[in-house]
Amino acid sequence: xxxxxxxxxxxxxxxxxxxxxxxxxxxxxxxxxxxxxxxxxxxxxxxxxxxxxxxxxxxxxxxxxxxxxxxxxxxxxxxxxxxxxxxxxxxxxxxxxxxxxxxxxxxxxxxxxxxxxxxxxxxxxxxxxxxxxxxxxxxxxxxxxxxxxxxxxxxxxxxxxxxxxxxxxxxxxxxxxxxxxxxxxxxxxxxxxxxxxxxxxxxxxxxxxxxxxxxxxxxxxxxxxxxxxxxxxxxxxxxxxxxxxxxxxxxxxxxxxxxxxxxxxxxxxxxxxxxxxxxxxxxxxxxxxx
Amino acid sequence: xxxxxxxxxxxxxxxxxxxxxxxxxxxxxxxxxxxxxxxxxxxxxxxxxxxxxxxxxxxxxxxxxxxxxxxxxxxxxxxxxxxxxxxxxxxxxxxxxxxxxxxxxxxxxxxxxxxxxxxxxxxxxxxxxxxxxxxxxxxxxxxxxxxxxxxxxxxxxxxxxxxxxxxxxxxxxxxxxxxxxxxxxxxxxxxxxxxxxxxxxxxxxxxxxxxxxxxxxxxxxxxxxxxxxxxxxxxxxxxxxxxxxxxxxxxxxxxx
Numbered sequence: 379x380x381x382x383x384x385x386x387x388x389x390x391x392x393x394x395x396x397x398x399x400x401x402x403x404x405x406x407x408x409x410x411x412x413x414x415x416x417x418x419x420x421x422x423x424x425x426x427x428x429x430x431x432x433x434x435x436x437x438x439x440x441x442x443x444x445x446x447x448x449x450x451x452x453x454x455x456x457x458x459x460x461x462x463x464x465x466x467x468x469x470x471x472x473x474x475x476x477x478x479x480x481x482x483x484x485x486x487x488x489x490x491x492x493x494x495x496x497x498x499x500x501x502x503x504x505x506x507x508x509x510x511x512x513x514x515x516x517x518x519x520x521x522x523x524x525x526x527x528x529x530x531x532x533x534x535x536x537x538x539x540x541x542x543x544x545x546x547x548x549x550x551x552x553x554x555x556x557x558x559x560x561x562x563x564x565x566x567x568x569x570x571x572x573x574x575x576x577x578x579x580x581x582x583x584x585x586x587x588x589x590x591x592x593x594x595x596x597x598x599x600x601x602x603x604x605x606x607x608x609x610x611x612x613x614x615x616x617x618x619x620x621x622x623x624x625x626x627x628x629x630x631x632x633x634x635x636x637x638x639x640x641x642x643x644x645x646x647x648x649x650x651x652x653x654x655x656x657x658x659x660x661x662x663x664x665x666x667x668x
Numbered sequence: 669x670x671x672x673x674x675x676x677x678x679x680x681x682x683x684x685x686x687x688x689x690x691x692x693x694x695x696x697x698x699x700x701x702x703x704x705x706x707x708x709x710x711x712x713x714x715x716x717x718x719x720x721x722x723x724x725x726x727x728x729x730x731x732x733x734x735x736x737x738x739x740x741x742x743x744x745x746x747x748x749x750x751x752x753x754x755x756x757x758x759x760x761x762x763x764x765x766x767x768x769x770x771x772x773x774x775x776x777x778x779x780x781x782x783x784x785x786x787x788x789x790x791x792x793x794x795x796x797x798x799x800x801x802x803x804x805x806x807x808x809x810x811x812x813x814x815x816x817x818x819x820x821x822x823x824x825x826x827x828x829x830x831x832x833x834x835x836x837x838x839x840x841x842x843x844x845x846x847x848x849x850x851x852x853x854x855x856x857x858x859x860x861x862x863x864x865x866x867x868x869x870x871x872x873x874x875x876x877x878x879x880x881x882x883x884x885x886x887x888x889x890x891x892x893x894x895x896x897x898x899x900x901x902x903x904x905x906x907x908x909x910x911x912x913x914x915x916x917x918x919x920x921x922x923x924x
Binding site: 449452473480483561563 | 727728729747749750751754757758780781785786787788789790791792793794795796797798799800802803804825826827828829830833834836837838839840841843844845
């Protein structure tokens with residue numbers, strides 16, 4: 379059985395300028411923030427980020443790492459709009475490939491299934507087709523029934539160079555356990571990617587995951603993963619139920635740091651341009667009012 | 669246009685009932701309300717005239733009944749993670765009430781961005797699932813701030829698809845396209861016109877039709893006999909005030 383243990387630094391070292399990077403989770407929920415922070419600190423630029431967008435997108439835009447984002451939305455959930463994302467868009471610093479949420483799902487699914495596209499009604503008549511000139515429609519080859527010859531959106535496979543997702547727990551061989559209410563689309567991010575990484579609150583020996591919950595909670599299996607890194611509090615400040623909820627106070631701090639360049643620069647120095655241990659120490663100090 | 673409506677009923681309470689009414693007759697479908705007043709409205713509908721509706725916890729589960737807004741204790745009855753939501757959307761067993769930053773005469777909706785595509789003046793939340801929702805199942809809209817900036821001649825980004833756009837996209841787009849109704853803080857609108865363009869369905873009590881026209885950036889179809897939006901019944905009012913929204917969150921979304 380392979381030992382796939384790796385580190386955040388080794389994951390980030392695989393990234394190259396111009397790569398397409400998929401990030402799991404949803405909005406401000408279970409995002410692999412330890413890796414996002416490391417990319418912000420020391421990763422390459424010119425990245426295309428593919429995500430159900432949350433503060434991962436905001437931070438990668440604010441630090442100039444992302445130059446293109448493929449998404450349906452960017453939200454912090456309890457804060458509806460991420461001000462860092464808005465600033466990047468309104469200042470023309472990042473381009474957007476905007477897709478319907480369902481199209482996005484089918485694009486990942488198509489890549490994971492190794493088919494060039496999947497058909498859907500989603501997108502028909504909407505501007506997502508006009509703003510993405512690469513998107514084509516396809517005519518049904520079947521002549522029976524009410525959808526005979528129907529023209530549908532042919533959602534192309536969304537291929538990723540690298541995907542990173544965060545789990546509650548993983549084992550050293552690359553299986554991972556999701557104990558929260560929603561597995562989101564993490565298996566599809568991994569399935570759509572050439573290099574596939576899982577970060578987890580805790581990494582245990584193979585076979586031990588079943589001690590922590592029914593096998594159905596081990597929703598990511600090792601055929602989907604190339605590397606596993608242990609990152610305690612690695613989703614902070616997004617939620618990682620049931621281990622911890624979203625750090626709403628810190629998220630507000632993050633959102634407020636978009637107010638002007640000086641405030642952002644202070645935030646960046648304290649919480650971004652520091653290593654992971656330094657980050658958690660700074661968050662703890664902030665919480666204690668120091 | 670301001671001040672409490674008749675009988676001490678607030679404008680927000682009238683809006684709650686107008687939103688509830690969009691789900692009347694829907695049967696057993698997932699009601700997906702966005703915004704505070706639609707959330708109260710869907711709960712009111714479920715507790716009164718649309719008992720077979722199904723609500724979610726806003727996260728990843730279906731829930732039992734229609735608990736008060738913000739209730740901590742809800743009974744989760746079935747898993748509904750995001751991926752399963754698409755199974756529901758694409759099966760048609762859902763009626764969503766989305767918000768619209770802009771909506772136009774054709775029923776196109778925008779929640780993506782205002783202004784230039786490459787460098788928008790205002791970046792909003794994004795297209796979300798609006799395109800897929802609008803061509804797969806009944807879709808209504810809620811606009812709490814009716815003005816020429818929200819009711820526009822043409823939306824900047826077509827997210828939710830209106831009637832002309834669906835027709836131009838062909839039968840696969842129109843087959844399940846069903847934009848039902850628009851509720852704003854001033855009135856209720858539908859597309860039950862020969863050209864499928866927006867018409868006044870009713871004007872809220874205390875609002876003049878001229879005020880609605882002045883607040884709309886395009887020409888609304890006005891039927892010969894414009895109705896007044898109905899008031900809540902005493903039972904509905906008690907449910908809204910005492911059970912569903914006892915802290916009055918509705919008044920923060922639409923002022924009286």
